Amino acid sequence: MTTTSAVTLSGVTKRYGTVQAVAGVDLTIRSGEVVAMLGPNGAGKSTTIEMLLGLVRPDQGSVQVYGSSPAEAIAAGKIGVMLQSGGIIEDAKVGELLNLVAGLHKDPMPVAEALDRAGIADLTGRKLKGLSGGQKQRVRFAMAIIPQPDLIVLDEPTTGMDVESRRDFWASMHAETALGRTVLFATHYLEEADAYADRVVLMRNGKVVADGTAAQIKAGVSGRTIRATVPGADLAAFAALPGVRSVETRGDVVLLQCGDSDDTLRYLLDNTNAHDIEVTAADLEDAVLAISAAEEESVA
Numbered sequence: 546m547t548t549t550s551a552v553t554l555s556g557v558t559k560r561y562g563t564v565q566a567v568a569g570v571d572l573t574i575r576s577g578e579v580v581a582m583l584g585p586n587g588a589g590k591s592t593t594i595e596m597l598l599g600l601v602r603p604d605q606g607s608v609q610v611y612g613s614s615p616a617e618a619i620a621a622g623k624i625g626v627m628l629q630s631g632g633i634i635e636d637a638k639v640g641e642l643l644n645l646v647a648g649l650h651k652d653p654m655p656v657a658e659a660l661d662r663a664g665i666a667d668l669t670g671r672k673l674k675g676l677s678g679g680q681k682q683r684v685r686f687a688m689a690i691i692p693q694p695d696l697i698v699l700d701e702p703t704t705g706m707d708v709e710s711r712r713d714f715w716a717s718m719h720a721e722t723a724l725g726r727t728v729l730f731a732t733h734y735l736e737e738a739d740a741y742a743d744r745v746v747l748m749r750n751g752k753v754v755a756d757g758t759a760a761q762i763k764a765g766v767s768g769r770t771i772r773a774t775v776p777g778a779d780l781a782a783f784a785a786l787p788g789v790r791s792v793e794t795r796g797d798v799v800l801l802q803c804g805d806s807d808d809t810l811r812y813l814l815d816n817t818n819a820h821d822i823e824v825t826a827a828d829l830e831d832a833v834l835a836i837s838a839a840e841e842e843s844v845a
């Protein structure tokens with residue numbers, strides 16, 4: 546991975562009437578990163594993406610994509626876009642639409658290749674209006690990759706797809722990221738962020754409230770829980786360990802909430818008669834709920 550910056554948002558804000566849709570977002574995406582933008586409805590994900598694409602003008606702040614404005618980056622074929630709706634001519638056939646899109650770009654990939662990569666070669670002669678929601682999403686995906694972009698931006702790409710289609714979609718996407726493309730996708734599906742992104746940006750109330758790998762977000766919020774049977778445990782000694790946040794007991798079983806579970810495990814093995822030790826990590830959903838609750842408290 547290089548350190549070239551693909552996207553730089555600095556102090557970006559957007560207000561619609563009384564709604565502060567985006568309330569000061571700073572975000573840098575490096576070339577080659579696959580970034581998931583997560584957040585509840587109304588968090589500001591789509592508005593942030595629309596500003597990144599130059600579809601909406603920020604009230605304040607600046608947006609740069611590969612060092613130029615979004616409009617310049619799009620004109621240069623550097624960004625491929627898949628939005629939640631629009632972009633489709635219902636009366637056109639899939640192949641016709643993709644030929645049209647290819648004609649708009651300087652160096653498009655062959656339409657047959659885009660169809661193939663999106664897994665819709667068999668739909669070439671079908672009219673858009675007869676396709677299912679998931680099939681249309683795949684057509685949008687083919688449209689996004691046709692310019693052979695450096696950056697692919699997808700707003701909730703798998704909405705309306707069943708589980709199998711979602712899996713196939715991500716397999717197609719994986720082939721794109723393997724080519725070193727940079728990807729930003731918004732999603733409500735935590736497991737998609739966990740499975741496919743190098744980095745998770747969690748938005749809430751128009752702000753970025755957490756930013757890191759899925760593993761960092763999980764660890765930063767809830768750490769790990771160590772459960773062990775420790776007859777005659779010295780609870781005060783556990784509580785004094787630097788990696789331990791809280792100690793609970795159930796009979797001989799001790800539950801330790803840890804920021805740093807490795808050091809705590811070493812201590813348990815070296816200094817106590819602990820046995821039946823289990824270590825569990827919080828899942829991303831726990832982490833997101835905890836961050837959202839903390840944010841809610843700070844807003845209230």
Ligand SMILES: Nc1ncnc2c1ncn2[C@@H]1O[C@H](COP(=O)(O)OP(=O)(O)OP(=O)(O)O)[C@@H](O)[C@H]1O
Binds near residue numbers: 565584587589592593
């Ligand atoms: N064109 C608009 N006019 C008025 N309000 C808008 C407009 N676009 C967005 N908003 C408001 O701005 C806030 C942020 O919306 P946005 O669509 O960016 O959130 P989101 O995180 O993408 O949500 P979702 O997950 O539901 O797509 C919401 O309160 C929304 O109602």
